[in-house]
Amino acid sequence: MPSPVRIIGTGLIGGSLGMALRRAGVDVQVEDVSPGTAALAVELGVGELPTTGSRSPELVLVAAPPDVAASLVDRALRRWPDALVADVASVKTTVLEGLRLLAREEDLPRYIGGHPMAGREVSGVIAARADLFQGRPFVVVPHESTLPDAVTVLKGLATEIGSVPITMDAGAHDTAVAHVSHVPQVLSSLLATTLLEPSEQALGLAGQGLRDTTRIADSDPRLWVEILGANAAAVGEVLTAVAARLEQVREALTTLQGDPDPGTGSRRALADLIAEGNRGVRRIPGKHGGGTDAFSTIVVLVPDRPGELARLLTEIGQIGVNLEDLRLEHELGREVGLAHVAIDATREDLLTRELTARGWRVAEA
Ligand SMILES: NC(=O)c1ccc[n+]([C@@H]2O[C@H](COP(=O)([O-])OP(=O)(O)OC[C@H]3O[C@@H](n4cnc5c(N)ncnc54)[C@H](O)[C@@H]3O)[C@@H](O)[C@H]2O)c1
Ligand SMILES: O=C(O)C(=O)C[C@]1(C(=O)O)C=C[C@@H](O)C=C1
Structure with missing residues (x-):
């Protein structure tokens, strides 16, 4: 494992990475735009504040919001000319495109994208946990000039913190996460917005189904504006299909209201929706690699x-x-x-x- 590792942005993900790496014996240095956050990260055991005498990092992990990831990666590539630099933003194409505009061509091979598919609906270092990445996929996203060494190092890091490395290019990654992460966030939030109307008594009847489907509706709006905006085309495409399907359901329900007779296909439309959903949910791997x-x-x-x-x-x-x-x-x-x-x-x-x-x-x- 490379050591020291410098983490830039010590919130939920940067903090959790630091804790997990330290547990693996890695020397971790922390840095955040907010000095208070960095100090809290130190107190929570994420790493140490670098001093003028600190060794240069061998690996830099940028764990700041997606809109600043490219510029922070570029700065890190210039600050530490021998270090590998990775970011962990939830979107990969916009970061790479931003970097292509900003970075010196000779620096780009030392950059590699990363995305641990683990998180929580709460932000900030206070929510960080060393075991956050345990058993979760960690997407490793090289571009065409990434050094083979960078791929090996990031895969090794992913394994070291208990996750399962999966290599993909930026485009494939963004399409995949539109389906498995970004659209689920939108739909969970949409669902939760319907809860603003019912009475408290009605909400008191909420069971586990509602809790299961709205947990991530508590996520940070600022972060998600960045994520959705940076993957707008792929998310929009899935949502177009969702909207068409929703309209079919609404039409079927309208027909059923006044028409108990068979033959309209409305019951069939609803049954198909639930049955297709059954098939879809069974395709989610229980744990990595297994159905x-x-x-x-x-x-x-x-x-x-x-x-x-x-x-x-x-x-x-x-x-x-x-x-x-x-x-x-x-x-x-x-x-x-x-x-x-x-x-x-x-x-x-x-x-x-x-x-x-x-x-x-x-x-x-
Ligand atoms: N939350 C998740 O579930 C999740 C999962 C995987 C990846 N990610 C990605 O990880 C990154 C961090 O997300 P998070 O959930 O940890 O957010 P967070 O808000 O908990 O932490 C972000 C941290 O970055 C710091 N920061 C902001 N601008 C900075 C700058 N210019 N320089 C240095 N530090 C800066 C903030 O002060 C904050 O401490 C994002 O790019 C996000 O897309 C998030
Ligand atoms: O479990 C959660 O709270 C999450 O939503 C984490 C989740 C995800 O969709 O899986 C959210 C965004 C990140 O980019 C990666 C992971």
């Missing part, structure tokens, strides 16, 4: 008492089953929480049997 079918989720009822969740996890370990993912559903006033436990599908029967024998109440997800 969702590789994992099963069981739901365990956990009494709302101190220590019960810890006991459940300990007993799953004692049974010898590896936990792949855990989500806790708990609301104030409920006497039990629901632990959604994802495990290797082949271990589901064993775990259900053993937990039930130990007195846990288990349901299928």
Whole structure:
């Protein structure tokens, strides 16, 4: 691993990268346009503030908003003529295009794009976590003159922080993230805007479905204006198809209101939508490389008492089953929480049997 690594922009992603790299034994230097943010990053264990005597970085990671990424990369290439420089912005073509205008041609081979496909709906270093990238894809985006060494280094870094490197060019990356990240953000936000109207009593009925589909509606508007603006064509294309489909659904519903008779095709249109959605959702890999079918989720009822969740996890370990993912559903006033436990599908029967024998109440997800 290269060391030291200089992180420019110590927010959620820069902070998480620093924490993960430090855990891997890398010497991390931090820098942010906001001195207060950089100081907080140091206190949170992201890295150290560089001093005049600090060694030059071998690798620079630019983790600032997309609109300033190209100029910060260009500056880093000029400041440290021997360093490799990568950015982690959520869009790759505009950063590369910006850099082609700004950077000296001889510096460009030391630049490589990157994009960890991990994040949170909250911003800032205070939300940073060392394990953010665990098990997530990390897109490595070389351009035509990127040094092979830069590809090797960024892939190595991705692996070191627990993620799975995937190499793509900038265009393919931007088309892919329009589908898997940018349109989902728009649709989640759109959905959440419909919640401004209903009464508090109505919202009190909200179940897990609404929570699942609106989590990312809490994202930072400033960041997303930049991301969507920088990938406008690809996002717009997917949204055109969504709008046409939405119109079909609306028409089917209008027809159904006054017409219970078969033959209009309206019920079929709705059924097709849900069935196609079923097919779509099954295509999302559960964990990198594996289909969702590789994992099963069981739901365990956990009494709302101190220590019960810890006991459940300990007993799953004692049974010898590896936990792949855990989500806790708990609301104030409920006497039990629901632990959604994802495990290797082949271990589901064993775990259900053993937990039930130990007195846990288990349901299928
Ligand atoms: N949030 C996500 O889920 C996510 C995931 C993957 C990649 N990204 C990308 O990572 C980058 C950072 O996003 P974030 O979520 O960490 O945002 P953030 O707002 O949490 O952090 C951005 C940091 O950059 C700093 N900054 C802004 N301008 C700067 C400049 N000119 N010089 C130095 N520092 C500067 C800010 O002060 C802030 O600390 C973005 O390019 C984003 O597209 C975000
Ligand atoms: O989990 C989340 O909060 C995210 O939305 C993270 C997410 C994503 O869409 O997967 C968002 C934007 C980033 O560029 C990468 C990751």
